[in-house]
Amino acid sequence: MNSITIQNFDDDLKNRLQKRAEYSGRSIEEEAKEILRAVLTEKVTNPLNLALAIEGHFAQFGDFKLPMIPREPLREPPNFEELHDSP
Template identity: 45%
Template sequence: MANVTIRNLDDGLKKRLRIRAAEHGRSMEDEARDILRAALSTTENRPANLATVIRIRMAPLAGVMLDLPQREPIRYAPDFSE
């Protein structure tokens, strides 16, 4: 088993950890170990790229229908030869 030392821990954070450990009936070390285990045991499936993130975010909106203007015939290039 490896050992980890956490330096410069905020006093308020340490106090909250101590209270949480007491509520669960265990030591601060065991509580910190449980918090780390829970936080790191979840596997997040992150989208591969920005387009996927946008598609997922916009999916509930079911897309947007736009009124497209009628197409006009192709214009001929001006003749500057004169």
């Protein structure tokens, strides 16, 4: 089995890891292994596009339809030639 050394490990992170290990009844080393195992073995499925990501995020609310928003006609674009021709 290989070993790793983490240099300049933040004291706050070390304390949090130690508390988590104590809570779980494990050594700091075993707790670090468990965290790495959990994170590195989970299956991450990236959404194919933004629409699917949004749909997945709101799927818990069930099937519903958004109301149609009435659209107004487009306004005439500004005429910059009038500004250019003035003295």
